[in-house]
Amino acid sequence: MKLKEINRTALQAWSPAQQHPIYLAAGTSAQQLDATFSTSASLEIFELDLADPTLAMKSCGSVSSPHRYHKLVWGPHGIEDQSLPSGVLIAGGENGDIILYDASKIIAGDSEVIIAQSEKHTGPVRALDVNSFQTNLVASGGNESEIYIWDLNSFSSPMTPGPKTQPLEDISCVAWNRQVQHILASASPSGKASVWDLRKNDLIIKVSDHSNRMHCSGLAWNPEVATQLVLASEDDRMPVIQMWDLRFATSPLKVLESHTRGVLAIAWSEADPELLLSCGKDNRILCWNPNTAEVLYELPTSTQWCFDIQWCPRNPAVLSAAAFDGHISIYSIMGGSNDHATTLQAEQLSSSFGNIDPFGTGKMLPPLQLPQTAPSQSTVTPLKKPPKWIRRPVGASFAFGGKLVTLDNIKPAAQQPQQTAAHVVHISQVVTETDFLDRSNRLQATLTAGNFLEYCQNKTEAAQSEFEKTVWSFLKVNFEEDARGKYLELLGYKKEELALKITSALEQNCKSDEADVVEKKSPVEEEAEAPATETSDLDEVPFEDEEPVVEETSNTEVTPAPSSDAIKLKVSQDIDGLITQALLIGDYEAAVNLCLHDNRMADSIILAIAGGPELLAKTQKKYFTKTQSKISKLISAVVMKDCLDILETCDLQNWKEALAAVMTYAKPEEFSSLCGLLGSRLEAAEDAALQAQACLCYICAGTVEQLVAYWAKAQDSSSPLALQELVEKVVVLQRAVLRAQGGVSDMGALLAEKMNQYASLLASQGSLQTAISYLPTNTQQVSVQQLRDRLSRALGQQQQQPGAAGTGTLPAAVPVQTYTQPQPPQVPAQPAAPPQYYQQVESTAPAFGLQSPVSASVPASTPFMYSQQYQRPQNGWNDPPTLNRAHKKKKIPENFTPPAPITAPIMAPLGDPQGPAGQTMQTLQSQQQGPDQPVGPATFSPIQQQPLGPPGRNPNMPQGNMEGAPGAPIGDLIKPLQSIPTEKITKKPIPEEHMVLKTTFEGLIQKCLAAASDPQTKRKLDDAHKRLEYLYDKLREQTLSPAIVGGLHNMARSIECRCYTDGLNIHTHIVSSSNFSETSAFMPVLKVVLTQANKLGV
């Protein structure tokens, strides 16, 4: 098809293959018939811009010339060294002159464009050719057998290829051999061709068929076969192209006969030696396979002769033909339709004239009538044979499982032509992550052999950083006996030493004065306190602010102000006397009260011991209530078996001490949740070093999901080795949990996602079997199911039924790790914000009551958010809630209670009638309400009593399963834990202007909940309800970009008017235009809600 057109009758020369963009030079032809141009001549350069769909070619520069040209060639000389950036244009003139132009200067519009000029030839220079090996060598041919070899580097003195042929005749063509650089051929109208060897400086062979009818208008060497050339004849009596082989130079090898009149020009494609163009006086342009003499293609042409034809050296499908009708046309050999370009051309023309009244004549132009070209003309069939340049010889494509498929078209060796070509395909395994695979294999081996201790040991030893080492040491402990003890050691506490210290401290306490009791710190506590003071400015510990108040209050409390009931008993006597009297009558309680009142703490405790366990317990209680100070917290926690308080209030810098306390005192059933809680707090810390410690807590807790969540957040786990690192830890921890509890734990959504990544990475390295073993089985995640299907099919296995154990069908009673926090045996203090308190009670989703519109001043819980978040995915985020959500009054921990006189003992009396002398502070346990079982790497039977004793005593630590244990803490006990932090950590309020978002989304969820009938939808909505906290958090922090916030408001508005589809569209827009990490926590949830709302039609 025709691509471009230039309205010139001119000789043409394409820019060399090295040149980009492609140019075409057009020089006024000496043969031109157009009389109006006869007196002047020009050389013009056009750019071939194929991105422009019109037929026009952009003129890039031109020079006028006193000479008209007989021949024009464009050589690459100077392009490589940039001396002539666009090469050199060589023109052969009428008067025997050869002119060298700097093409780049013409393009630049420079006036001095001629590099050199010579008038060596005596007649018109009709033949020019550039040597393709040494581009500085140019051959020229003129009249009287003149052939010169020009060196463009020293242009003044040309050589001759040998003595002139006799008789003297015009030279019409010269051509350098394409394979052998010192061979040159020339031809003349007489039909004779001569082949010159420049090394011998002589003619080596003459080629002629002796018919005397050949009139050579064209000469071309075979681009591939050094000994072959073609000659074209201009003679109408013999309009043929002869193909000669110099080895058999007696007669032509092939004669290409199809033109009916003389051939004016030929061009042999460099890109495909099976393509030879010819144009003739019969107005035809033909494309031949010269080897078979077959016409492959005929270009649709005008009714005029083409006198010159050229392949574009750079774009192999492009050719140009210059015709006497005044056009140079650019064609594609690949066929295609002309319609589009024609239409565009017409449009362009009419637009440049102006459609309405171009000449101001007052007459409208008639509508443009495009000639309706017949389909046969506009659609050009392509070459009969595919050109070489579109035959793709190579290819390598990736396939699933890290396979690479490569083509191999083996050509028969030249020496053994009888050997047939082989066409084979190789399938290769590509392994790019060798370290990763190596480690994966080691992990696999460990999993098979079960030698985790050794594995952890090795990992510890190989650890690159201290932190890594610690993490692996912690992991290792899971597989050892006496895990807690080992943990303690890792935290820097030897049980024996600790016991000693504390015993001595107690002795000191006994001996010390009453007043000292309050002030005295236990060694452990001192240790714990020391760093706290240094870092007390850390603002992530909001309770710090409350401390002084508490202390102050307690100080005033312990001042010996008269207490009403004591005063009523004995007013007039001194305390000592009264105590004596009380003791004398055996009234321990009164004596103890007196001692307490008088701040004789030691006396009171000793007396209380004598008075029996009940009194002791009461006394302890009162003691701790009175001594509200930092010091007392640890002691209180230890005595009350309530580590929660410490965990929640300790300075995070003291996390080690807090964790140690948990190790020592936590009840088995609460151990895991307490560790997890501390981890959550650490994770929420701003100090990155502290955040990192969170994962140690999660390891102790055995909460795989939390570990994954932390890791995914804190570490870049996208690189294979980082992912491997994570999986190693997770898998080992999973095994540890498994070992401890003997059951199969479910994989949470996040972990499933990570495992999916891991499996897909393994698959990409060819480890399909291993990959499939890591895929979670209990997930509905589409990507996991797809990968599973793909892997099993790739392995030739029967397709597995995916999702058989999907979350949707999970029974509600699936064991799930729950917080088993006993309610603190303290008076439930009135919450600071009663409305919030009630909202909590009413809320079906525990997470949710935390932020009520009025809770601006109410501390909210960041740690809680994490713990809740990570806890939930144990069964997948949309699982049925396994926690009992019965309405229950929440217990508020003591330390938050504004100090007030104790009005009643609040210890729950149930639980341990056999306890040793009632020394155990029994936790309040509610009745078991469901099959939910606490699980963890180190779970303990609640029947195991923890004697009060000296704090150093090592608690019994059996590794047991909680399953079915009577009185085991159950889900509803999580409530205190959930509610407590609300008070602890201040959350900023949601900005006023964004409250509408919360109200709207909440409202919608409530509406949906009311309308939803099936439990699954309800669960989804419940979950959505919870997960929207992320959004509110972001709103509080005001970290969302204005675009997203704006979008959310738009969504809210569309929800208001119940246009959920619009809402979804806005949603999509937000998601597609926002940063994933910014919105991923809540946008999917909103989508679920909107979709449900739409479905339910609320």
Place this chain on the structure above:
Amino acid sequence: MSKLLKTVSVINTVDTSHEDMIHDAQMDYYGTRLATCSSDRSVKIFDVKNGGQILVADLRGHEGPVWQVAWAHPMYGNILASCSYDRKVIIWKEENGTWDKMYEYTGHDSSVNSVCWGPYDFGLFLACGSSDGAISVLTCSGDGHWDIKKINNAHTIGCNAVSWAPAVVPGSLIEQPTGQKPNYIKRFVSGGCDNLVKLWKEEDGQWKEDQKLEAHSDWVRDVGWAPSIGLPTSTIASCSRDGRVFIWTCDDPAGNTWTAKLLHKFNDAVWHVSWSITGKILAVSGGDNKVTLWKESVDGQWACISDVNKGQGAVTSITDSQQNEQ
């Protein structure tokens, strides 16, 4: 386990018995079947499970060299598209163990050089690039009817390659919990003899040129839109007769700003690029008959990680990891 893992090791060599040059070889979704096509006008399908090579089908129907084959996603059945110099696109389907023509598209005026199936999530549709300069998008309407949309004059002198954008819109890697289709805009990239890489997108059912990426100085031989790996970046590889391979990336969600990074300038024309399934490795096939594998390092530089020496390694060099799996 010792470290004996080679980067590339031949695990199976299939003698296709094609009588002329092979132009393309593609594995199906599971990597268990191999389709090849050749200048001998045939398309062959082999079962290559477990290192075997059983000829399953020898598909005859094209009247010219067959340039490319493409497997559709298996959720639509076993479907293979092939395109040829004969200007035809044939869609083959296996029914009851027998492969047959499902559809034949003859709407191009010149050689059809490239076929590529769109993301399966959005239907069964195929893009075809032709030397007539046009690109066709064929969409199966489900009842065996195919809807045709043609972009005329997409690339002057011819379109050499087409490749679809992955289904996951970059930056919105969010689980669609209800199995809903996100608002996916169908997009693909094409490369042609006008030296251009062009991006196309469907708007209101019409195909529009979205972007024109200029960097190559010669025919763009192949383009490959990288699979999404969850990052908010779109990546396209393009290779050219000019020997250059460019990696185009776009970070903005609207897809308007593309930047080119030169992967390498080869000494020979580059014919083919192929992304690994996870989108991290690029295989580049050059005219010098060499295949190189490239990987982006952490600092964003592309490094050659391997030369694939075809025919070496033989079948015996099974890696340790595979032995493990046996």
